[in-house]
Amino acid sequence: MQGREISQAVIQRLPRYYRYLGELLEDGVERISSNDLSKRMKVTASQIRQDLNNFGGFGQQGYGYNVKYLYTEIGKILGLEENHNMIIIGAGNLGQALANYAAFEKRGFVLRGLFDINPALTNTEIRGVKIRMMEELKEFVRNNDVEIAALTIPKDTAVEVANMLVDNGVRAIWNFAHTDLNLPENIIVENVHLSESLMKLSYNICRYNEKHKE
Amino acid sequence: MQGREISQAVIQRLPRYYRYLGELLEDGVERISSNDLSKRMKVTASQIRQDLNNFGGFGQQGYGYNVKYLYTEIGKILGLEENHNMIIIGAGNLGQALANYAAFEKRGFVLRGLFDINPALTNTEIRGVKIRMMEELKEFVRNNDVEIAALTIPKDTAVEVANMLVDNGVRAIWNFAHTDLNLPENIIVENVHLSESLMKLSYNICRYNEKHKE
Numbered sequence: 001m002q003g004r005e006i007s008q009a010v011i012q013r014l015p016r017y018y019r020y021l022g023e024l025l026e027d028g029v030e031r032i033s034s035n036d037l038s039k040r041m042k043v044t045a046s047q048i049r050q051d052l053n054n055f056g057g058f059g060q061q062g063y064g065y066n067v068k069y070l071y072t073e074i075g076k077i078l079g080l081e082e083n084h085n086m087i088i089i090g091a092g093n094l095g096q097a098l099a100n101y102a103a104f105e106k107r108g109f110v111l112r113g114l115f116d117i118n119p120a121l122t123n124t125e126i127r128g129v130k131i132r133m134m135e136e137l138k139e140f141v142r143n144n145d146v147e148i149a150a151l152t153i154p155k156d157t158a159v160e161v162a163n164m165l166v167d168n169g170v171r172a173i174w175n176f177a178h179t180d181l182n183l184p185e186n187i188i189v190e191n192v193h194l195s196e197s198l199m200k201l202s203y204n205i206c207r208y209n210e211k212h213k214e
Numbered sequence: 215m216q217g218r219e220i221s222q223a224v225i226q227r228l229p230r231y232y233r234y235l236g237e238l239l240e241d242g243v244e245r246i247s248s249n250d251l252s253k254r255m256k257v258t259a260s261q262i263r264q265d266l267n268n269f270g271g272f273g274q275q276g277y278g279y280n281v282k283y284l285y286t287e288i289g290k291i292l293g294l295e296e297n298h299n300m301i302i303i304g305a306g307n308l309g310q311a312l313a314n315y316a317a318f319e320k321r322g323f324v325l326r327g328l329f330d331i332n333p334a335l336t337n338t339e340i341r342g343v344k345i346r347m348m349e350e351l352k353e354f355v356r357n358n359d360v361e362i363a364a365l366t367i368p369k370d371t372a373v374e375v376a377n378m379l380v381d382n383g384v385r386a387i388w389n390f391a392h393t394d395l396n397l398p399e400n401i402i403v404e405n406v407h408l409s410e411s412l413m414k415l416s417y418n419i420c421r422y423n424e425k426h427k428e
Contacts, residue, residue, distance in 0.1 A: 011417055015410035019392065042396070078413045079420035093311035100307060103392075103409060109416070148415065172419050174412060178233065178317075182256070188422060190415040194406065195317060196229035198388060199292045201362065201404040202323070203225055205386050206293035208402060 006054050013051055014074055016041070021071040033064035080107045085145055089161060090152035091116035091131045094176060098150055099126040112144055137161075141168045148172045155179035220268050227265055228288055230255070235285040247278035294321045299359055303375060304366035305330035305345050308390060312364055313340040326358055351375075355382045362386045369393035 020041055024032060038045035052070075075081055086104075088095045091114045098104070099114055114131045121131045132140065140146070149170045151158050158177030165173070172188035175181055181189055234255055238246060252259035266284075289295055300318075302309045305328045312318070313328055328345045335345045346354065354360070363384045365372050372391030379387070386402035389395055395403055 011414060014417065015407070015413040018413065019407075019410070042394075077417065077420075079416035080413065082420070084416060084419070093307045093314060097307035097311055098408070101408070104412060107409070107413070107416075109412060147419065171422075172415050174415055180256075186422070188415060188418040190411055190418070192406070192408065192411055193229070193233075194312070194315070195321070196233070197404050197406055198318060198323060199229040199232065199294065199321070200225060201386055201388055201402060202293040202298060202321075203228065203291065204402045204404075205298070205361065206291075206296070208385075208400070 010051050010054055013043075014078060017048075017051070018071065018074045018078060018080075021067055021074065024067045025071055029067055031064045032067055037065070075107075083108045083110050084147045085110055085112050086148040086150065087111070087113045087115065087141070087144075087146050088150045088152065089115045089134075089137070089165075090176075091118070091121055091126070092152060095150070095152040096126055098152065099129065102127070109148065112146060113140055115140075138164060138168055141165060141170060146170055148174060150174040150176065152176045224265050224268055227257075228292060231262075231265070232285065232288045232292060232294075235281055235288065238281045239285055243281055245278045246281055251279070289321075297322045297324050298361045299324055299326050300362040300364065301325070301327045301329065301355070301358075301360050302364045302366065303329045303348075303351070303379075304390075305332070305335055305340070306366060309364070309366040310340055312366065313343065316341070323362065326360060327354055329354075352378060352382055355379060355384060360384055362388060364388040364390065366390045 020037065034045040034048045038048055041048070052065075086109050088098055088111065091099070095114060095116070099111055105111065111127070111129050114126060114129055115134050115137050116131055117134050119133065122133060124131050141149075146165075147170070149162075149165050149172075151162060151173060153161060155178045158175070158179055159181055162173055162175070162181045162183060166183055166187050170187075172190070173181060173183065175189055175191045176194070178193060178195060180191070183189055234251065248259040248262045252262055255262070266279075300323050302312055302325065305313070309328060309330070313325055319325065325341070325343050328340060328343055329348055329351050330345055331348050333347070336347060338345050355363075360379075360383065363376075363379050363386070365376060365387060367375060369392045372389070372393055373395055376387055376389070376395045376397060380397055380401050384401075386404070387395060387397065389403055389405045390408070392407060392409060394405070397403060
């Protein structure tokens, strides 16, 4: 597990393994073969074996995988055994949706604060977390060991806010703004561009229609 | 443009081109060379040329790309010149965030209805679109030529609802539920698994920390 470079393609698939193993665990399944997991996840058994081999395997030939163990190990690899302090910038619908999603907390993402420019939100809170005004953001970040900031603000202000956050110690940005942030290379950025995902959907509809017209 | 299979990797990049070209257009830029576009987008000029060659090029050697023309053509390829009737199932924070995002409508995604199980939402509306109860969903889909359904409902009901939608003519699902839908192959599904994106972020933080400890 230590020191090896894992391809982003594998990393992209890990959370999905984690989700399926979590469901198996909830269903009381203790062991699963790569073949059965393959059927459930609709990927080939050889891909599963290959992917999990990146982390030293976990499987015993003929016995399948120990679900609990595999779930825990993948959780560790994904960094879910540690707590990550998180804030959300932008307490509109999307920011509130993220704040209300309690499952994040279960995985170690601890919501420390929400920030907005709308004075009507002063002194309101979501799941016990206070919504603060943007003026307080800089000091808050400096004093609260904030590791991750989710940005659900318009693109015109996102770049500036992101730079300020990074200058004050934030290590990772979960970016929902419709723009690229161009931050220093040591900052982790994960983009969720919803409109781009919708365009991909629409492309695939058109493509399908074209094919079936021919 | 017709009849060729474009790789999903290229398709994944198209909306980003579209976004950058839209910004250039807003800034009044009429022409751009692949080199300048490359600097802005932080991808190599050769990748840009290669990607756009999939659609017959658009560029004239030495003259660069006509921004307006390229923007329009990529829009056509992405299916944004046509209207797509869309509904949103689940009018919680996430559903409302999607409904309030007016830019979708500009791109041809026309919101026809919102559905929820919460009776308190009966007779309320978002941007002029009525929130209806789930009991009305089936008939609504049958009568309103709904092409796309966004699912922002819990995973326990998502599969059942998705199947019902598809049985009644919905062609594409924009899935925010934390589960895979396993729909027939002719149905287009675009998944947005937010918790998986957050896990990827956390993985990359841990990875970075490990590397810099060594």
